[in-house]
Every structure is written in structure tokens, then in C-alpha cells.
Amino acid sequence: MILEQMGPAAKKAAAELAQLPTEMKNQALRKAADHLLSHTRELLEVNGRDVEKAEANAVKSAFIERLTLTEKRIADMAKGLRDVAALNDPVGEYVFTKTLPNGLILGQKRVPLGVVAIIYESRPNVTADAFGLCLKSGNATILRGGKEAIDTNLKIVEILRQALGESGVSPDAVQILSDASHETAKALMRLREYVDVLIPRGGAKLIRSVVENSSVPCIETGLGNCHVFVDETGDFQKALDIVVNAKTQRPGVCNAMEKLLVHEKIAKDFIPLVAKALREKNVEIRGDRKTAEILPDVIPATQEDWYLEYEDYIIAFKVVRDLDEAVAHINKYNTKHSEAIVTENYTNAQRFLNEIDAAAVYVNASTRFTDGGEFGFGAEIGISTQKLHARGPMGLKELTSTKYVIYGNGQIRK
Helix, strand or coil, X not given: CCHHHHHHHHHHHHHHHHCCCHHHHHHHHHHHHHHHHHCHHHHHHHHHHHHHHHHHCCCCHHHHHHHCCCHHHHHXXXXXHHHHHHCCCCCCCEEEEEECCCCCEXXXXXXXXXXXXXXXXXXXXXXXXXXXXXHHCCCEEEEECCHHHHHHHHHHHHHHHHHHHHCCCCHHHEEXXXXXXXXXXXXXXXXXXXXXXXEEECCHHHHHHHHHHCCCCECCECCCCEEEEECCCCCHHHHHHHHHHHHHCCCCCCCCEEEEEEECCCHHHHHHHHHHHHHCCCCEEEECHHHHHHCCCCEECCCHHHHCCCCCCEEEEEEECCHHHHHHHHHHHCXXXXXXXXXXXHHHHHHHHHHCCCCEEEECCCHHHCCCCCXXXXXXXXXXXXXXXXXXXXXXXXXXXXXXXXXXXCCCCC
């Protein structure tokens, strides 16, 4: 199997990358950005064929939107690589140093994870982002993208490997599987001898498959059943702007809003306004019984709806009696990704921040900001929704581990 060659090649490249000077990594990133731009026409042609196949297979519109490359998106991919090059290199950074009573000098410093495997769905920009972040943090990466974007991803990696070779860096720093089958993905999940960390990026089915089948340590990312709660003091214009942006700017991404909770004291006034604004964007609205009393034509929400990440122009409304019910509902059904409250009450805002269990919690802002680029990380490898090792957008530091280094002068333990 091809993985039997890719694994050792990645391990060897990782050892080289761990010792690579920062400026050499930065030069390779900048050259890779230049290469992406110079191959824009070729990338658009290949991606156009992937999009045509996806449309012929009746892939839903939100996934088509994520799959499609444009000149701007290619330019953004290149900019992301340059942004990563401009960031501080975490490798070798000392977290702390101290002198022990016995004279030993103890330090903890950042080191690369090693070989990072990433299994993701139909978002070609992930290919470039993952490459850039892994290279800068000294990690080799093995990629397995979704079948809908297979030719686009293969072309991107071909361009990136060419840039690495011209920069004097091992092209095996980034490799991609040309076989997008489930069997190959499962084989990658079990490549423990060579892969140090596995990161899945995609929907619930993909993440569940990785967690259940992987023998490689994995970091869960991406699943986003995100909520916005408008309390009784919420400013209607702020709330309308936030809800429409969080739901409709890019409905297929993990930080898009899926559920709206509204305090019962303002529900009769606010729900018709927000429903009108969302329907103007062609959003299908589902709702609970109290919502149906205000919007008679709403589609009844089922118990399953509260768990769903729609990734589409669909939203579910729920009317709640108070902040306590809103917090309890969110913590029961959310995926620990991003949650927001719209309020003018300081106490309610602080309670929401303190009591909601999620990687990112907002007051009076759209959930769409949960993103490595927006947070100033240059790019992200994914949004971690778990609590160990990393949580939230994973940038360069989250792609490192640490080790202790100890300087002595002949000390022995007694």
C-alpha cells in the first residue's frame, strides 16, 4: 500500500523539519504562495472539473460553495501562507526556565508534534492551510481530502511540493493520498508507527469514524451546532445583524449558527422581524411549539433538530423562559464549538460566558469569528472542540508539544 512508503518518508521529513532554521521555512512558505498564484488558471480549471462532478452527483449547495475555488480564494490561500511566514516560530521557544535548589537548570521548550495526518472534507483551502501551519511548526503532514475535491487537492500539493524542492526543503514535508476511499482512510487512522497525531476536519460522520477507528491519538475538530441566544434586554438591530451574518454569510462552515434561542418576553416582537430577514436570504425556518404560535407557517422542529448541524440554509428557533433554560439547552445540545448571547445586561453576559461549555463564547458578536485568521493566528489547522491538548482555533503553538531540558554540573540523586 502507498501508505507503507508515505509513512517512513513523512517520518524522515519530520526529523529534518524539526531542525530547519526559521528563515528557511519562511522562504519556502513565501515561494509556495508565489507558486499558487502563478498556477491560478490551472487550479481553476482543475477545480472547475471537480465542481462539475459534484454538481452532477447532486451534492448540496453548501458543499459546492466550500469546494469551489475562485481567484480571490486562491489569493487568500497564498496570503495565508505569507501570514504564517510572518508569525513567530514557536519551535524552540522556552515556556519557562528555573533553577532548582540542587543547582539543576530546568527548562520546558516547544518542539514539533512530528507527523500530523489530517482527514478532511471538500475544502481545498484546508490543503494549503494545513501545509503552511505544519511546515512552520516543524511537522510533516499526510493529507487525505474528500473525494469531491480530489483532483484540486492533488494539484495544490503538486504545486506546494515543487515550491519545497526549489527551496531546499524535503518535498515529503507534505504528502497527499490519491485514493479517497474509506479503506485507505482507515489504514491512515492505524498508521501509529509513523503518525503522531491525527486531526479530522468535517461533519459528525467523519469525526465519529475517526474517533471509533483510530489507533493514532486524535484531536476532534469542526463539528459546529452553534447557537445565538437573544435575551430580554437584547438590542434588536444588533441581534438581527448578528443572526443574519452568523447563519447566512457561509452556512456550510462549522462556525455558522444553527439554532436561535429567544427570550419569551421579546419573542412576539423579535421573531417576526428575524424570520423576515432570514427568509429574504432563503433560509428555511423550523421552530418549537411556542415559535409556531408566533409564526403559524413555521416547520415544526423535532427532537432530532436540536442535535443537528445543518450546514445549509436551515435554522431552528426555540423560545425560552430565561437565561437558565437557554444555558441548559445549549449545554445539552451543542457541540462545544461557538455560542453567543445578545444582551445589554452585564450580569447575563458574564453568566453566559462562565456557564456555557464551548471553545469560544461571544457577547454581542457573530459566531463566524471563530477562525484562526480572524483570531490573528495566520490560519488554522481546525477548531478543536475537545479539552485536552488544544481547544478552539489551532494555530502554530497548538501544533507543538513540549519537552523538558535540564542542564547539570555533575549532580546525582541521593
